[in-house]
Amino acid sequence: MNKHCAMKGFLSFLILWLLNKKSLTGAEIGLELEKRKGHRPSPGTIYPVLKDLTKKGLLKIDIEKRYSLTKKGKQELDNNIQSFLDTFWDVDEMREHCCCHPNSDSNCSHKEPTT
Amino acid sequence: MNKHCAMKGFLSFLILWLLNKKSLTGAEIGLELEKRKGHRPSPGTIYPVLKDLTKKGLLKIDIEKRYSLTKKGKQELDNNIQSFLDTFWDVDEMREHCCCHPNSDSNCSHKEPTT
DNA sequence: AATTTTGTATCGGTTTTCCGATATATTTAA
DNA sequence: TTAAATATATCGGAAAACCGATACAAAATT
Numbered sequence: 260m261n262k263h264c265a266m267k268g269f270l271s272f273l274i275l276w277l278l279n280k281k282s283l284t285g286a287e288i289g290l291e292l293e294k295r296k297g298h299r300p301s302p303g304t305i306y307p308v309l310k311d312l313t314k315k316g317l318l319k320i321d322i323e324k325r326y327s328l329t330k331k332g333k334q335e336l337d338n339n340i341q342s343f344l345d346t347f348w349d350v351d352e353m354r355e356h357c358c359c360h361p362n363s364d365s366n367c368s369h370k371e372p373t374t
Numbered sequence: 375m376n377k378h379c380a381m382k383g384f385l386s387f388l389i390l391w392l393l394n395k396k397s398l399t400g401a402e403i404g405l406e407l408e409k410r411k412g413h414r415p416s417p418g419t420i421y422p423v424l425k426d427l428t429k430k431g432l433l434k435i436d437i438e439k440r441y442s443l444t445k446k447g448k449q450e451l452d453n454n455i456q457s458f459l460d461t462f463w464d465v466d467e468m469r470e471h472c473c474c475h476p477n478s479d480s481n482c483s484h485k486e487p488t489t
Numbered sequence: 490a491a492t493t494t495t496g497t498a499t500c501g502g503t504t505t506t507c508c509g510a511t512a513t514a515t516t517t518a519a
Numbered sequence: 520t521t522a523a524a525t526a527t528a529t530c531g532g533a534a535a536a537c538c539g540a541t542a543c544a545a546a547a548t549t
Contacts, residue, residue, distance in 0.1 A: 269461065270506075276468070286526055295461045304507050306528050324515095324527075340468045346384065346410045350465055353391070353455045385536070401496055419537050421498050439497075 270300070270308055272343065275328065275336040278318065282327035285309060385415070385423055387458065390443065390451040393433065397442035400424060 277283060277291055285305055293299035309326055312318045317332035328336065347353075392398060392406055400420055408414035424441055427433045432447035443451065462468075 273461070279471075284526080285528085295463070297457070297460070301508055302527070303509065303511095303529080307507085307530095310528080337471075340471060342412070344468060345412065346388070347465075348410070350459075350462075353459060356394075356452075356455055399496080400498085416538055417497070418499080418539065418541095422500095422537085425498080 270304070271312060272336075272339045274305075274308060274312065275317065275332060275339065278326055278328050279333065279336055282321070282325040284324050284326070288326070385419070386427060387451075387454045389420075389423060389427065390432065390447060390454065393441055393443050394448065394451055397436070397440040399439050399441070403441070 273292065273295070274288060277288060283291065285302070288309075289299045289302070289305055292305075309318065309320075312332070313320060313326075315331075316329055317335050318326050319329050320326050388407065388410070389403060392403060398406065400417070403424075404414050404417070404420055407420075424433065424435075427447070428435060428441075430446075431444055432450050433441045434444050435441050
């Protein structure tokens with residue numbers, strides 16, 4: 260029952276999620292976050308998070324300065340995903356709400372362009 | 375490309391999302407959050423958020439102390455949902471990644487054998 | 490009516506997130 | 520090799536999220 264307070268803030272979670280797919284450098288993480296969030300977090304935001312996650316043993320960094328998940332990091336990601344899905348179990352409703360709502364401009368960037 | 379920095383923290387977004395479905399009192403919001411997040415935020419967390427959102431013109435409160443979205447609140451929710459979906463466009467992969475059912479206590483076991 | 494319980498709300502303060510400015514390292518270009 | 524550009528990293532601090540303690544209000548119970 261106790262889901263120990265995961266998911267305070269998106270950034271750490273997002274970075275874990277990105278690195279689960281592929282190991283990335285700090286700069287590459289910045290670019291990917293820009294794609295998702297619409298603006299690129301400053302280096303002063305990204306690197307401290309990377310440092311913190313590394314210090315916690317969730318990330319490791321290779322000789323090319325690419326960050327990737329440790330085993331512990333993968334477990335932490337699993338926990339975070341669990342919390343995330345529990346909290347947003349009805350995310351599908353959001354999708355419907357978003358792209359079909361009369362009052363909104365309905366320009367989800369991931370939506371297929373309707374000619 | 376600029377999507378104005380929405381979605382700082384879950385709580386406001388979640389509360390808007392809940393109230394979009396149904397008008398609720400502060401206590402009812404607490405119970406619903408407990409269901410989703412696994413613990414109930416203290417009144418000292420919930421009410422200041424409600425007050426803040428009300429001050430911003432996103433919520434209104436009726437005579438029974440039930441909060442609900444104003445028109446502006448609905449627009450704000452729309453914006454937040456779009457940001458949320460843009461950021462987490464690959465949430466379905468998370469579902470696959472985490473094979474657990476939301477309500478079950480079955481553990482997410484991708485735990486690889488320890489080396 | 491008086492007491493207990495529950496809901497509403499505020500306040501002060503702690504923690505966390507995040508950024509701007511800055512510094513250092515590395516790569517690229519000259 | 521030097522200079523410029525880019526990437527990496529640190530630091531101090533601002534802003535926000537969040538909570539515990541507390542107080543007040545309303546409802547329920549006695």
